[in-house]
Amino acid sequence: MTENGFWALLRAWIVTRRMRQNVTEVGRAAGLKEATVSYAPMPPQPMAAPVPYKNGLGTAGFVLGLVGLIFAFIPLIGIIAWPLTILGLIFGIVGTLRANRGQASNKGMAITAVVLSAIGLVICVIWTAAFGKVVNDAANSLPTAPAPPAVADAGSQPAAAAPTGQATAKHTVVLEVTTAAKSNVQWSSGFTTNSQEVLEKGKTWNQTLTMDDLAFTSVTVTPVEFKVGSKDNTCKITVDGKIVVEHHNSVGALCTYQP
Template identity: 40%
Template sequence: MTDYTPIQQQAAPPAAPPRNGLGTAGFVLGLVGLVIAPIPLAGVAAWPLAVLGLILSAVGIARVRSGKATNKGLAIAGVVLSLLALVVSVLWLVVIGKVINDVNEQATQHHTIVYEVSGNAKTADIDYSTFDRNTILINTEAGAAVPWTRTVEATGFLAGAQFTATAGPDGGSVTCKVVVDGKEAKTATAAGPGAVAGCTGF
């Protein structure tokens, strides 16, 4: 009688564990990029983070489709967050570019400024600004006859410019008026000896 030895089947090797690292890393980078993208200056770092997050998340999705990873939802979220971070970064660049352009235009813009003092006062002490490149100079004319006018030229910002008219000792009213590039910028009136009409901050 022949003895038969049963053949034992070998168990299949255990399946390789899912490798979810790339999709997870893409999600984290996209999230960090989206958080810092709206922050001025720091938002510059959102660009490389968002791009890298988008790449890693896309690779993570590909690994899910090939059965090598299981975190499909996290990888898709990484793609979405990375794209949002890129959009926010682009919007910030547009805004910053416009601000820089506006500042440059204002810094080089030429202005014609007309100072006027009127009223029934006979005289007034007048302080007014003139401009020398980036420097604002204060000029004073004491006891100037009213009415009075001066025209000055300026390039750049007008912030910090001053213009006041102080009625003389004989009293009366004084009115100061500033016209910038043909448009009235500011006016004020005061009456009485030593009264001050201020048109500063135009």
């Protein structure tokens, strides 16, 4: 081998070695960069804010239903239970629907509100029906609106005042007055009270009442101007065709009937 060939081979070996070193260094740099990118820490992900529960209606329905149920047992005062139980029922139903959709967490309280409000409402209805029956019975027991009284001259038989009560009325009460002088007449029966009337001398007056249940009844006749020696005024009460009381007096004739 000549000297020139030797140096040519040496230069080729040096160039090849340098190329290998460059490739190795480039590879190492690329691997380090890849490792750095691969193992870099990830940024924290933002957490979704929790949706607040809507428990207000269920709680309000429970409170209203409980208070309404308590007041429903109290007569008269229980009238305020009507709006409480109705609102409690509505709020309880809405609260239950919200709980079923996951918008509320107090489903048990909302269901309790519905139950309490429903019970209170039923009690209110029962009280109302009972009160209505009592009022109706009391109204039926009172005397019906009286017909205008019949007035005639003393000694003649006045036409009986036509009863204005219902056909089912059980009792007929007749009030009669005969005046010996100009007199005031006043009568009452149960809760029905008539203002006094003035009758001239020598008149006969009667008033017919019809009622289901007999009530306390009275009639009074007193002279407008009392004079000594005046004749007696007369009053009389007849119940179902039977005279139950009759009174004569010149100062004041008073007839009362207590069944």
